[in-house]
Amino acid sequence: MIRFDRVTKRYPPDITALADVSAEIGAGELVAVLGHSGAGKSTLLKLIPAIERPTSGSVLVNGQNVGALGRKALPYLRRNIGLVFQDQKLLFDRSVLANVLLPLEIAGFAPKEAKRRAEAALDKAGLLARARALPVALSGGEQQRLAIARAVAHRPALLLADEPTAYLDADTARDVANIFTEFHRVGVTVLLATYDAGLFPAARPLRLDHGRLA
Amino acid sequence: MRWLGAHWNALRLALRRLAAAPLNTLLAALGIGIALALPAGGALLLNHVTAMTQGMPATPQLTAFLAVDAERKTALAAATRIRNLPGVARTQLLAREDTLARMKSGALADAIGVLPNNPFPDAIVVTPADSINEVPAAIEQLAATLRQWKEIEHVQVDADWARRLAAFVRLARTALLLLAALLGVGLVAITFGTIRLQLLTRRAEVEVSRLLGATDGFIRRPFLWHGALLGWLGGIAAWLIVAAAILWLRLPLAELAQLYGFDLLLALPDAAASAALLAGAALLGWLGALLSMRQFLRGME
Numbered sequence: 001m002i003r004f005d006r007v008t009k010r011y012p013p014d015i016t017a018l019a020d021v022s023a024e025i026g027a028g029e030l031v032a033v034l035g036h037s038g039a040g041k042s043t044l045l046k047l048i049p050a051i052e053r054p055t056s057g058s059v060l061v062n063g064q065n066v067g068a069l070g071r072k073a074l075p076y077l078r079r080n081i082g083l084v085f086q087d088q089k090l091l092f093d094r095s096v097l098a099n100v101l102l103p104l105e106i107a108g109f110a111p112k113e114a115k116r117r118a119e120a121a122l123d124k125a126g127l128l129a130r131a132r133a134l135p136v137a138l139s140g141g142e143q144q145r146l147a148i149a150r151a152v153a154h155r156p157a158l159l160l161a162d163e164p165t166a167y168l169d170a171d172t173a174r175d176v177a178n179i180f181t182e183f184h185r186v187g188v189t190v191l192l193a194t195y196d197a198g199l200f201p202a203a204r205p206l207r208l209d210h211g212r213l214a
Numbered sequence: 215m216r217w218l219g220a221h222w223n224a225l226r227l228a229l230r231r232l233a234a235a236p237l238n239t240l241l242a243a244l245g246i247g248i249a250l251a252l253p254a255g256g257a258l259l260l261n262h263v264t265a266m267t268q269g270m271p272a273t274p275q276l277t278a279f280l281a282v283d284a285e286r287k288t289a290l291a292a293a294t295r296i297r298n299l300p301g302v303a304r305t306q307l308l309a310r311e312d313t314l315a316r317m318k319s320g321a322l323a324d325a326i327g328v329l330p331n332n333p334f335p336d337a338i339v340v341t342p343a344d345s346i347n348e349v350p351a352a353i354e355q356l357a358a359t360l361r362q363w364k365e366i367e368h369v370q371v372d373a374d375w376a377r378r379l380a381a382f383v384r385l386a387r388t389a390l391l392l393l394a395a396l397l398g399v400g401l402v403a404i405t406f407g408t409i410r411l412q413l414l415t416r417r418a419e420v421e422v423s424r425l426l427g428a429t430d431g432f433i434r435r436p437f438l439w440h441g442a443l444l445g446w447l448g449g450i451a452a453w454l455i456v457a458a459a460i461l462w463l464r465l466p467l468a469e470l471a472q473l474y475g476f477d478l479l480l481a482l483p484d485a486a487a488s489a490a491l492l493a494g495a496a497l498l499g500w501l502g503a504l505l506s507m508r509q510f511l512r513g514m515e
Binding site: 049051071072074075076077078079080081083085089091102103105106107108110111150 | 216419
């Protein structure tokens with residue numbers, strides 16, 4: 001499903017985030033990208049929806065070289081991926097429900113169907129009772145679950161998560177990790193960056209060290 | 215159907231955003247309205263003046279007045295002599311008795327009624343031939359010739375002022391077009407600035423939408439509706455300003471025009487003009503939003 005082929009990513013002036021990385025992730029796999037801070041985990045994840053482009057090498061998603069995609073093709077790639085960002089990127093002036101509705105509106109779902117799917121995603125994340133609340137009224141763990149609900153509401157085949165358990169206490173981190181494990185069980189390909197491999201015992205580890213696969 | 219639904223959602227979102235900041239919306243609409251009211255009101259006034267001048271004779275005429283005590287046979291002889299001049303198409307003698315009778319039936323009847331004698335002289339209306347009536351110098355030459363005749367006391371080039379008015383209307387129309395173009399650019403600039411502010415406060419939303427797979431069209435849509443609605447509200451403000459000005463000025467202006475013998479009663483813009491004003495304002499608002507979005511999205515890349 002995803003193939004990194006000798007991927008190098010450099011940032012100016014001379015910072016190498018990834019160096020000659022080659023890896024393959026099959027459909028339905030649960031993969032944990034491990035490594036210390038600055039190892040290149042986030043960069044690796046950002047290459048898949050073409051938030052970043054490789055300096056050299058190629059990233060193939062379902063056979064498509066996403067690094068070479070034009071600006072107009074990018075939205076259609078991203079609509080097929082669920083993204084959970086490290087900083088969550090929630091819209092704090094919109095309700096919990098409206099946050100989850102956003103990717104569904106973008107994907108062009110009819111309002112009724114969008115609402116049904118958004119409520120189903122919130123239910124799964126245990127947030128349906130808070131649908132009308134603003135994200136600022138949620139706890140850190142609830143905000144993370146909201147970010148996950150938004151990422152999966154349109155039922156993508158691929159789910160990417162960048163440090164989804166960062167800043168959470170141990171119990172909440174375990175709950176959040178279980179949500180990803182459940183998605184993996186129903187066939188979703190899950191690729192997540194984490195500092196704590198113990199939270200995802202079923203995941204295949206992909207360890208990065210200073211931008212190189214260890 | 216999906217396209218229509220997307221526009222409906224964007225329209226609702228734009229309406230919510232406008233309603234969420236009523237004072238900002240009101241001030242922006244008022245700014246646009248004032249900018250639009252000037253050319254809209256000017257165009258309306260010019261249309262009325264144009265309609266009024268279209269009823270006037272385009273061909274200049276001369277009126278030669280004789281002395282008040284001149285005999286009728288002198289007037290008849292002068293009329294014949296004038297008709298034989300080169301460049302004259304025809305003449306018409308206005309007898310002083312007829313002039314008095316006409317004036318007595320007009321607005322000055324009371325004042326004229328108390329006069330002991332008929333104050334009006336015989337007058338000869340001279341219509342120049344087609345060959346010279348488009349040449350002001352030739353008409354002026356004809357007037358100068360008549361002024362030298364001892365039986366003629368005064369010569370007046372009757373349609374001269376009407377020609378000047380028509381020329382003024384043409385000039386005013388051109389000036390109005392320039393003004394409308396300038397203020398149209400102003401309206402685009404107002405909307406550009408308003409949408410830019412909206413975009414700056416919603417930068418995070420735009421970024422997240424892009425990351426979630428929104429096309430530029432999806433991101434642009436609510437902002438374009440916002441710009442168009444703002445322009446439309448500005449158009450309504452302009453219409454109300456023009457209507458208020460008309461209601462306030464129509465009677466004084468009608469009285470002023472009456473003094474010059476014209477009927478000029480300003481009317482409110484008709485349905486077609488009102489629709490054109492609102493549609494034009496919405497279009498300019500949409501254009502301002504489009505330019506703002508283009509610049510912003512390019513800046514994000």
